[in-house]
Amino acid sequence: MQALLILAVTFGLMWVLFLLPQQRRVKAHQALVATLQEGDDVVLTAGIFGRITDLGPEEMLVEVAPSVEIRVARMAVLRLVEDTTGSSTTTSTSSLTPVSSSESPSTSADAEPAPSDLREED
Helix, strand or coil, X not given: CHHHHHHHHHHHHHHHHHHHHHHHHHHHHHHHHHCCCCCCEEEECCCCEEEEEXXXXXXXXXXEECCEXXXXXXXXXXXXXXXXXXXXXXXXXXXXXXXXXXCCCCCCCCCCCCHHHCCCCC
């Protein structure tokens, strides 16, 4: 009888520690997917950032670059992208500037050259 009680308590603890939090995450994700709208900026489970351009019951079109749309399952949305004001938006990459090879912080003389530094000599 005591072994049965220990087994029941162990099952109860496993339920509370593992299954309930997972069920809450699943419900929260389902609620997120249900509230998606065209124009929302999202991150997909593959790490792709984009803006929703068309929504269907199971699929949607996500614009990942100007004039580049991909078709994905609605359940592939990981999260909405939000700025500091709380409205949904993507971050602009236009403020990023590439680092030229002369500016790269090379601390070791043994460092391998970057692929852009490799040029054929005639």
